[in-house]
Amino acid sequence: MASTSHLLVLCEVTRQFIRRGKPFSAVDHANLIVDGGEFIAVVGRSGNGKSTLINMVAGLIRPTSGSVTVDDRNVAALSDNELSRLRNRTLGFVTQGHTLLGNLTVLDNVILPATMFPDPLPFACDDEGEISEEGQSLSDDEASAADSSLPDTIVPFADDSGAKSADAQNIQAGQRSALISRAQDLLNQLGIADLADSYPRELSGGEMRRVSIARALMNQPKLLIADEPTGDLDQESTDIVMRLLRAQADNGMAILMVTHDPDALAWADTVYRMDAGVLSKV
Ligand SMILES: Nc1ncnc2c1ncn2[C@@H]1O[C@H](COP(=O)(O)OP(=O)(O)OP(=O)(O)O)[C@@H](O)[C@H]1O
Structure with a gap:
């Protein structure tokens, strides 16, 4: 049965830190509701x-009080495994810092999130929600084989014995090709298709940023969290990125974007301001 509740609900969320021996509220009783298709910007x-707020949405920081609910799940109550799954399948996160894996190519960095869990991804399903032949879901063995923190390459997954039937090889080749074509499509839309075989050390800051955006979109998350996604982009690249994010929102993705960039702001539906931890609509 389809849920009728909101995708993201912040209810009286407060996060305190200690500074010079005294507690202060970095986020102070924040309330926010976000539904699919809404593009929200937060300035301040x-x-x-701002970062404390979105880190709580991503489950990286726990609120001192109040609750964060994503897709009907109270984020603070999730186990580590449930939280990892939520981050991988429901959320996409473009962080402020650069977090690409240096020993993977651009293409494999983008594909990596799709290899972490066995359940099917939205882009590999047909209109009825069935898994298409190309995008057969990965088995648990396959997913755990892929769950390595620093792989050197993303390859089709082997079973425990290492032996593969012709059928298994076909399915794995199909999976790999579905992931490659999704990743290439995103890189293409971000204007960096020609960098697919490059390594992060060979990229500019703005190019790395766009790869991070492609990676965050790879699993077609319900909610994209983006911390300064255009921070190191020129005007032309900013337009490319924002046009893509706007199209994702128009297709039903919710976006929560922190930005200082007036060019990026113009693409959002609603703007909120954080002022000394207090969140209010502009
Ligand atoms: N782990 C921490 N311990 C103590 N204080 C912290 C911690 N993390 C953040 N703060 C403080 O909380 C406040 C809010 O920080 P936050 O990073 O959320 O701000 P921001 O609005 O995202 O800033 P910026 O735009 O510079 O990224 C700051 O005063 C910061 O020093």
Whole structure:
């Protein structure tokens, strides 16, 4: 049965830290509701609590009080495994810092999130929600074989014995090709298709940023969290990125974007301001 509730609900969310021996609220009783298809921007001066807010949505920081609910799940109540699955399958996160894996190519960095869990991905399903032949879901063995923190390459997965039937090889080749074509499509839309075989060390800051955006979109998340996604982009690249994010929102993805960039702001539906931890609609 389809859920009728909201995708993201922040209810009286507060996060305190200690500074010089005294607690202060980096986020102070924040309330926010976000539904699929909504593009929300959060602005505010440095140090006013924006990253703390979105880190709580991603389950990276726990609220001191209040609750964060994503897709009907109270984020603070999830086990580590449930939280990993939520981050991988429901959320996409473009962080402020650069977090690409240096020993993987651009293409494999983008594909990596799709190899972490065995359940099917939205882009590999047909209109009835069935898994298409190309995008057969990965078995648990296959997923755990892929669950390595620093792989050197993303390859089709072997079973425990290492032996593969012709059918298994076909399915694995099909999976790999579905993932490659999705990743290439995203890189293409971001104007960096020609960098697919490059390594992160060979990229500019703005190119790395766009690869991170492709990686965050790879699993077609319900909610994309983006911390300064255009921070190191020129005007032309900013337009490319924002056009893609706008199209994702128009197709039903919710976007929660922190930005200082007026060019990026113009693409959002609703703007909120964080001021000394207090979140209010602009
Ligand atoms: N782990 C921590 N321990 C103590 N104080 C912290 C911690 N993390 C953040 N803070 C403080 O909380 C406040 C809010 O920080 P936050 O990073 O959320 O701000 P921001 O609005 O995202 O800033 P910026 O725009 O510079 O990224 C700041 O005063 C910061 O120093």
